[in-house]
Amino acid sequence: MTDLLLDHLTEEALTGRSDAAGEPSWLRDHRLAAFKRTLDQSWPDSRKDEFWRSTPFDRRFDIDRSVVTSGEVTTAVPASITASLDEDAALVRLVDGSVVDIHLPTSFAERGVVITDLATAANEHADLVRSHLGSLTSADPEGTGAGSDKTVTVNDAAWTAGVFVHVPAEVELEAPISVQVHVTEPGAHLPRVLAVLGHHARAAVYLEHTSEPDVDAFVDEVVEVIAQDASMLDVVSLQRWDDGIQHLALQKVQAHRDTTVRHLSVTTGGATVRLLPECDLVGPGAEVRPLGIYFADDGQWFDLQPYVRHIAPHAKSDVLFKGALQGHSRTVFRGNIYVHKDAVGTDTDENNRSLILTEGARADATPFLEIECADITAGHGSATGQIDALHLFYLESRGIPRDEALRLIVAGFFREVLGEIDLPGVEDAAVAEIEARVEAADLDQVQVNDATLQDLG
Amino acid sequence: MADLEIRDLKVEADGTELLHGVDLELDKGKTLALMGPNGSGKSTLAYAIAGHPAYDITGGSVHWKGTELNELTPDERAKLGVFLAMQYPVEVPGVSLTNFLRTAVNSVNEEDIPVREFMTRLREEMSELGVDQSFLQRSINEGFSGGEKKRFEILQAALLRPELAVLDETDSGLDVDALKTVAEGVNRLSGPDLGVLIITHYTRILRYIQPDEVHVMFEGRIVASGGPELADELEEHGYENLRTTA
Numbered sequence: 266m267t268d269l270l271l272d273h274l275t276e277e278a279l280t281g282r283s284d285a286a287g288e289p290s291w292l293r294d295h296r297l298a299a300f301k302r303t304l305d306q307s308w309p310d311s312r313k314d315e316f317w318r319s320t321p322f323d324r325r326f327d328i329d330r331s332v333v334t335s336g337e338v339t340t341a342v343p344a345s346i347t348a349s350l351d352e353d354a355a356l357v358r359l360v361d362g363s364v365v366d367i368h369l370p371t372s373f374a375e376r377g378v379v380i381t382d383l384a385t386a387a388n389e390h391a392d393l394v395r396s397h398l399g400s401l402t403s404a405d406p407e408g409t410g411a412g413s414d415k416t417v418t419v420n421d422a423a424w425t426a427g428v429f430v431h432v433p434a435e436v437e438l439e440a441p442i443s444v445q446v447h448v449t450e451p452g453a454h455l456p457r458v459l460a461v462l463g464h465h466a467r468a469a470v471y472l473e474h475t476s477e478p479d480v481d482a483f484v485d486e487v488v489e490v491i492a493q494d495a496s497m498l499d500v501v502s503l504q505r506w507d508d509g510i511q512h513l514a515l516q517k518v519q520a521h522r523d524t525t526v527r528h529l530s531v532t533t534g535g536a537t538v539r540l541l542p543e544c545d546l547v548g549p550g551a552e553v554r555p556l557g558i559y560f561a562d563d564g565q566w567f568d569l570q571p572y573v574r575h576i577a578p579h580a581k582s583d584v585l586f587k588g589a590l591q592g593h594s595r596t597v598f599r600g601n602i603y604v605h606k607d608a609v610g611t612d613t614d615e616n617n618r619s620l621i622l623t624e625g626a627r628a629d630a631t632p633f634l635e636i637e638c639a640d641i642t643a644g645h646g647s648a649t650g651q652i653d654a655l656h657l658f659y660l661e662s663r664g665i666p667r668d669e670a671l672r673l674i675v676a677g678f679f680r681e682v683l684g685e686i687d688l689p690g691v692e693d694a695a696v697a698e699i700e701a702r703v704e705a706a707d708l709d710q711v712q713v714n715d716a717t718l719q720d721l722g
Numbered sequence: 723m724a725d726l727e728i729r730d731l732k733v734e735a736d737g738t739e740l741l742h743g744v745d746l747e748l749d750k751g752k753t754l755a756l757m758g759p760n761g762s763g764k765s766t767l768a769y770a771i772a773g774h775p776a777y778d779i780t781g782g783s784v785h786w787k788g789t790e791l792n793e794l795t796p797d798e799r800a801k802l803g804v805f806l807a808m809q810y811p812v813e814v815p816g817v818s819l820t821n822f823l824r825t826a827v828n829s830v831n832e833e834d835i836p837v838r839e840f841m842t843r844l845r846e847e848m849s850e851l852g853v854d855q856s857f858l859q860r861s862i863n864e865g866f867s868g869g870e871k872k873r874f875e876i877l878q879a880a881l882l883r884p885e886l887a888v889l890d891e892t893d894s895g896l897d898v899d900a901l902k903t904v905a906e907g908v909n910r911l912s913g914p915d916l917g918v919l920i921i922t923h924y925t926r927i928l929r930y931i932q933p934d935e936v937h938v939m940f941e942g943r944i945v946a947s948g949g950p951e952l953a954d955e956l957e958e959h960g961y962e963n964l965r966t967t968a
Contacts, residue, residue: 654775656814659862660822662772663878664800664830673825677816677861684816715775 269332271453271483272308274300274423282334282423286384291395299399299421306415314414319597319629320568325537326511330483333452334425336363342447343475346503346694352440354689355380361450362425376436383427383457393431398459401489401517401545416513420487424457430470434463434493441469441501441689448476448484448510458488462496464521469499469688472516474506474534481509488516494548495523501691502542505698506534508564515541522548522577529686532559532567533698539568546573546580546608555584556686558679558695560702561626563592571615572601575608575641584615587682589675589699590626591706597629602643604636611641619649620678623710651714668708675703725749725787725917726771726886732781733763733770740766742942743782750885753918755928755953758939759961764921765809767939768890771919772806773799786886801830803885807875807892809921814862819874820844822862823881830882847880851907868895876907887911888919893927905930925957 269278279300283293308328309317337360347354355373357380358366364382373380379390387394402417428444446456462468472488492498502516512535520526528542544553555571573582588596600615619628630647652674660670679699683692724747733741741763748754758764769777771784773796784791791799814822823844828834835843848855851873863871872892879887889908893901908931912918920931928936928950936953938946940961946952 653812655812658774658796659808659812659814660817660826661796662774662800662806662808663822663826663882664797665822665826666797666829667795669825669829670797673817673822674814677814677818680816680818680861 269423271330271332271419271423272328274303274419276300279422287388288384289387289391291391292387295399296422299418300423303415303418303422306418308415316414316570319570319599320537320539320566325566326513327483328453330451330453332362332423332425333450333454333482334362335450336361336365336426342445345443345445345473346690347441347443347471350440350689352689354440355442357428357442357444358447359426359428359444359456360447362454362456364426364428370440373438377433378436378438379429379431380442381429383424383429383459386429390429390431393461394429394459397461397489397491399489400491401519402487402515416485417487417515420455420457420485424455424487427457427459430458430460430468432460432462432466432468435465436463437467438469441471443471443473445473445475446484446486448480448482448506451481452483454482454484456484456486460490462490462492462498464494465496466493467497469501471691472500472502474502474504474512476507476510478507479509480507483511484513486512486514486516488514490518492518492520492524492526494521496521497525498527499688500526500528500542501686501688502528502530502540503694503698504530504532504534504538504540506538508536510535512538512540514539515543517541517543517545518553519545519547520551520553520580523550524548524552526551526553527556527686528553528571529556529682529691530559530569531695531698532557532569533702536564537566537568539570541570541572543572544574544582545576546582547576549577549579551577551580553582554685555582556682557586557588558682558699559586559588559596560699561588561590561594561596562702562705563594566595568597568599570599570601573603573613575602575604575611575613578608579610580608581612583613585682586616587618587620587679588628589620589622589678589702590628591622591710593625595627598631598647600632600645602634602636602645604634604638604641604643606637608638609640611638611643613641614644616645617647618678620675621649621651622675622706622712624712651712654713654715657713671708671711672700672703676700723785723788726919727785728767728782730782731767731770731779731784733766734778734780735766735776739780740942741770744939744942744944746937746944748886748917748919750917751914752934753912753920753931755920755922755933755936756939757922757925757936757953757956760923762939763942764939765890766942768806768888768919768921771888772796772804797829800882801832805879805882805884805887807872807879807887807889809891809894811863811871811875813864813866815864817862819860819862820858823878826878827881844881847877850910851877851880852903853877869897869900872896872904873900873907876904879911880907883911885915886917886919888921890921891923892920893922893924901927902930925953928953
């Protein structure tokens with residue numbers, strides 16, 4: 266097959282691949298239309314592009330790569346966090362640009378749940394896929410949002426491994442659906458996920474990102490989820506990459522009337538992770554809770570940009586991201602809330618808290634509001650601090666050694682977020698990630714805030 | 723040498739000397755009350771004993787069971803049986819009370835108590851002190867009222883079984899019922915293996931916990947010492963007389 270270069274896509278190569286995958290002609294045309302759009306687009310310029318100002322694209326992402334499609338069934342993929350659950354969870358394993366394995370529990374299949382690779386779905390469920398694939402990336406009626414930049418359009422044109430999930434109306438799944446994205450080959454990886462929840466459906470979709478050690482790769486991911494009326498959706502995205510990964514992810518949910526959406530991202534791995542958990546609230550009564558925890562260590566750069574767009578009236582959003590940093594690391598939180606002029610009765614809040622453990626780390630926070638409607642309730646806040654010396658003294662004075670006290674306090678810092686998530690396996694996995702980071706930390710270097718100490722007489 | 727022996731102790735915070743040479747002795751099995759007006763240095767002494775990072779010992783010494791405490795970290799002092807019930811217990815968000823207490827008990831005892839055994843003990847102590855079981859779900863001191871925080875301090879003492887309990891204004895902010903509960907809690911812990919240092923502004927708690935000695939601190943010095951009757955005098959005349967004698 267013709268080698269496909271991320272920065273030099275060709276019509277010929279895209280057509281060849283689409284045909285070889287047995288994709289229907291509409292899908293090929295869909296890809297080619299996206300390809301044509303890429304020709305008019307340039308890669309993000311962090312000096313000019315408002316949404317990219319926070320992270321220098323040219324320094325943190327390397328686009329001079331071939332698109333990887335060589336995934337094999339035999340590759341050892343780390344165990345999914347759903348592996349230890351009592352429930353029989355659905356599992357899709359997506360390795361090096363190929364869907365290598367799908368487990369669809371019988372109880373899911375009996376209720377009409379579809380989990381398949383996207384090329385197959387394009388043939389077998391053409392109506393659903395055709396009307397929704399790319400509906401949240403290429404169409405951007407309000408013209409705000411980062412959803413249409415070249416990093417996304419390239420995925421629209423050239424996505425390799427894709428997963429399609431359909432949970433029919435009124436089907437409530439107790440067990441999660443896990444999509445594991447695992448990288449073993451250097452190059453560009455373009456995973457794609459499309460999920461559609463029918464009205465009154467309920468599902469949790471986990472996205473587990475892992476890689477083999479020392480693999481230098483760029484992962485340009487697009488996830489679209491359509492949550493139809495009164496459905497309940499949880500998305501959990503775990504960034505457990507090894508060191509060499511540059512990860513760019515648009516994870517976008519369209520929330521219709523009376524939906525309840527939660528999105529939790531847990532970011533601990535990767536060289537650079539730029540995560541855009543987005544939600545368009547297009548129906549009244551919809552609620553979204555974007556949650557994030559992250560722990561950045563030496564050399565890591567995390568750019569987290571939850572984006573909620575209140576299009577419909579009487580919808581609610583409440584963003585909470587908490588991160589810890591140590592070593593020479595950098596985190597960016599840019600929360601964006603957009604409220605359309607017709608979105609009366611909007612209730613929105615966004616908060617970011619950062620805990621700087623050691624010198625040299627830097628956390629930037631910009632809770633951003635763009636409000637066109639007066640009749641709403643909106644709040645935002647951010648704070649960056651260090652471990653409180655009084656907290657530490659209190660624990661130490663009860664006989665708890667400093668290192669252990671620090672671990673308890675850091676874990677406690679994240680508890681506010683984790684306490685909101687009751688999904689099977691998620692809390693344990695998140696806590697394990699955080700604890701592993703704290704274990705690895707040089708606790709002697711931890712600096713505490715002693716400003717509070719002097720208040721006492 | 724007394725179990726707790728404080729000699730000519732000088733303590734500084736933020737560059738200001740707050741204790742100007744304090745002497746105090748306390749043996750296990752005894753209860754000592756340290757009284758004095760606000761700002762006299764009582765809490766400073768308590769913090770110096772516990773190893774609060776903002777308080778520097780610049781002169782003199784604090785020995786506990788023959789060990790110089792100044793060279794020890796706060797957790798090492800706790801392992802030697804030193805406990806400070808704080809005047810203003812801090813809220814530590816997200817750290818579960820149960821996890822905190824079990825970690826502390828295991829650390830002080832240097833062995834892991836089985837979870838079930840620990841929970842049984844914890845529940846018993848909670849009901850003795852009238853602490854609602856729903857607190858088990860909470861974070862340390864988070865959302866506690868002033869009185870609840872004080873009870874929780876005594877609950878910690880009950881679990882850690884210290885040999886020296888310094889109670890810094892444990893009575894402040896308590897209504898009389900809560901005060902009785904807390905005092906009963908302290909009295910239950912008392913015995914030949916516990917020395918108690920009660921720091922208070924008021925004599926009220928001393929009606930429920932009988933001190934063997936009363937010392938009065940003023941402007942960073944002990945200015946009067948005596949038996950329980952000294953507390954009664956203070957009750958009657960207040961601290962005003964001290965200002966003239968000091």
